[in-house]
Amino acid sequence: MHCVTMGVRGLKTYIESRNKNALRSLAFRDKKLLIDGCNLLYTMYFDYNLDEMHGGDYDAFEELITEFFKNLTACDIHPYVVFDGAADHTGKKWETIRQRKQDKINAALAVSEGKKEKVLPILIGNVFRQLLHKLKIPLVQCIEEADWEIAALAEEWNCPVLSNDSDFYIFNLKAGFLPITHFQWETVKQDRRTNKKFIQVKHFTVRKFCASFKMNTNLLPVFASILGNDYVKLQNIRCMNWAEHSVTDTPHPHIDGLLNWLSQFPGPEVAVSALLKTMSENDKAITIEALSKGIQEYKLFPGYLAKYFQLKMIPPITCKRLLQVLPQRTLMLILEGKMNSSIIDAVMNQRVLITSQVEDFQLPCSSEISRPIRQVIYGLLLLGEQRSTGTSKCYVEEYFRQQTKLSSQKVEGLQTMDGLQLKTLLEEPLSVRLQVLLDTLGVSSEMLRGIQPDLHLQIFVTRYWLVNAQPQPSQMHLWGLLLGMVYGKFSSTLKGQIDMLLGPKKLQTAGRRIDLEHETAHLYSQWQSCLKWSLSLNSLLCFPVSEPEIASLYSGTWLHQVVRELRRGRPLDSLLERGSSAERHFKQLKDVVESLVGENFIKRMRTGLGQRTVGNTHRDYNGHNQPIDELSSYFEHLMYEYDYEDDDDLNENLGKSKAKYHPDISCTIRTRHKSKARNANHPSKKYERSCFD
Template structure:
């Protein structure tokens, strides 16, 4: 949201703000604005899909700063989209989606610019970090702006955001824009000569704008300049009729923005708020009077934020006494959404977009950097996962299904979802038929039934949806089972097949991110370690540092004017991200039968891109991986165990072959093409039921005959 030109106008007129040491106070933060701000302000990479490990670090550092200043935080996020009868908000969302697609296509095509593309897992990463840091946050039912303003007024504290709408809200504690804060700790002496820290900031207050008229006039400023809920053309004729008051222009500075200055000067010349309303309506004409009056009512209602007689729902929630039952939200058919769902929605456990699916039957698929030459978007690889999610969310909208055969699955609901996705370089809408789901016992799964299902029942449902095989591996904890399951789903369902190098890069990335985490937080993992964690935390720090040093250089990206991303390579990882996103949302909808995947431990876009590109260049990519993971550790054995598990599940035809013959699936990961396609015999069985690599002491030999295998086994020592 935002009001065009208003932020620039306020920045050009410093008399509207005052110096404010930000410390020892409560602070309400606009969560949607914040997670964008941190991504953009820290200049995070956006060419390769998102470095979520680095993003998580920057989020942590941001809240560390605020904590050092003794600030009590309340973070609030937007929920679903209100059902707007005029579809103004819908048109705004479509416009922004089109702009984001254009930016993504430009980046993928090698064109540079200032516009950035937010990675699609950034929001879920941000929420996950908040949970790890125990930062209190809430998700509103719909738009958060008014709820944020009411909460801040109840707490009598400032709001921190980059949304220019907050220049209009009557905030008793004032408004601080992100770009008006210097995020560098300063010292101040407190009581008893104690040293306290603060962040220098500038505070805006509505009373500073039009002191003589009062803050009630500010909604007129929002109406005439336009916002997400008002069509700017409604007031175009009135804006054109405004005459500039030249004698008062010296009070304000507005270089290059005569429109905002003209509206401000007109408002300043009014004698009263009611006079402004009458003048706007009188100049509208009889044909537009009804439209103008309706628009004014909408804008005035939008920016009312007085503390009601009863406490705001957000205040009650943060104080631990919310009554969810009072906030009833209805489906398209008029039935009430279950209270358990609203409770988990408010806690941020569910995707806010799911509410749009229930109430509006539509879903916007946020564009990302991928191959512009691919007609189908990366989201097509995960469409089957979304069908199951839609089936659960809309399970009580319609009972009319047609049986679809095996596995108890049924399709063709009358209630469908309209997805907005890209096709080529344009935004299109397509109708998706949800898929109904049944348990193995034949029971239909409804949204209201989910809390009553056992954890094992819900695990089995997700295993069936992802087609997760049975992994007979030591330390196969549920979190790793889900991660490997979604990796397998990604490879099997990619609309453009990925190469084996894509899979290898993902598996090495899982290890690399755990190594990095172990070095940063050596005591962070609990006793229930998965296969990777057990290996990483069992290795000496010196060895971990060696591995980290070797792999770290692939986490860097040097941008130049002539550099261009390999969009064909990136497309495979873009498909992987959509599978991660859909899997996470399905898992959370089933109330997390598996531990929710922690994205900073799964995906690092720059590393994946650089490492995969390096594998494509290598004559012997398998030996290269061995060298990177260090022969003095058991990480290579862990990698091979993961490789075997995934490779066995996807089959030999799952990958797209490259020109490099060593990438063909007929080659074993750590050996040559053998007689009848058989693999080199497994020597090391140190991880139960999991094949391990065989390495020659000094050199690699590509074998072509069975007698060569026998001769090698007799004559060669092995490093295990």
């Protein structure tokens, strides 16, 4: 299976600035279009300046992408979206991957300090794929890297590729390549003669590009292999001064020079022979191997995507370990984009790269809170295979930030008490699969009563976050999070705008720069990490609970502004209209969360006002002194009267749960029919989770 292409840094800029004849204007309509999903996501998020500092504005991204595909439909363009899967399993790119991971940590740190960088929110891929399913756009998540498969399908279907990846300047595609940078999708035009709508694009073909150098098109893969090889560092070739062959004034003279140098040869064999003449025998062997592999990666023949799109066939998979571990149902969920590609990394490589977030870099990595969830995932994935070999333990190497440096740690997979195996998971009753999810998130089956099914996952995750987050969330953080869920549910409808008085434009802080509150950022990064891995576990368990619409759960800029206003003393009744459906939904969410952790837990949470208090007062959002107790008056009218009393059992249970970060933790998840009897008089006595002990 081809999965490895290299790209050439600077080639896109070179072509756009120095070789404009290679890009010709085209009115594009009424054709299939293969879209590089990861590249489109990246380009759209950053080109439209969506939020990076506050954990992401998923609703704004969803609106943007919806409009994008609406305009494609208006022009009779038929999109097919292809995503990357796991990172390279051969190990040859590992050092490059590690360096990129460190670069992402550096970028997240820079954004947390108010600097300009590029950091994708942790759930953006989930939001994008979920939206594509909702819009009924055909998509596939490849098992490994997607570039070669995209190019192979484009050649087979004779349709262009939409991407900004420089690899597609190298693949010799009959129908060519459309750079996203020049894809004017926002302005749908109409042909005066035919009245048909189209999108103005710039179209690239290898044939036209090479013609400008009078160069054989087969030499372009040699060019890419010399300048873009991630596998064998061609030091001798790289040291050659290609710039001396440049004949134009360009910021990339090495690109121009190498293209001019190659153009003197009739084909790849003669060019490679010329390269080898000045090398030692040892260097020749390394160079020949590297170039031959690189050139091979750009040769196209039919791949597996056509059969997948047409027949939903699972492709032939070269990795035997993947076939041994993952059942057909799980493989299909991966291909459908309904499962995190980290699942493939965990199985193939026994390693997982944790996504970097904008958070408090003085605190431990925000992903530590979700490690026990991942441990259950690793156990389901790997322990069945381990038992067949006579071993009882499995480990996955997790790569994450420690302070500002990339670090790693072996994490043990956890076993469910009943020894559930992925291969036979579908044969298990729904109640058993549900109980694994509940046990992992610390929820008893009794707690399910009265909770709407469509609220299950978001509320379970919120409960898990409240109990396990460090530092402990304040009431402000919880109320802000629940208000965000209410806003997400109602803000997209006219009725919602009437019902809910607060919109982003009505906030005092809207429209001006806001410094990041690091504690708030860290806590919400922890919540997002919990949600991300709970979604993965839920899909691995074949969806015992329904998947929520992720974009409606978290709008980072809005949420941070709400918390800031609440902290400054803005009363809640200025955010929700009393008696409205928005207020009723907030009360429903509040009551459900309270039922899962207990009213005492909520009352014992810090208010979040301590750092701004002077005596018994703090400044409200108009700058006036206001008693702290008045800030909670609106919450109190939503709460039932409750006799406060200390709850030692809850304290003990919460204290135990904090121990779960220990890397050598060993525990067993109980399933429903093996659970012990609970004391029904108090929620906290109904459930004790042994893996948090």
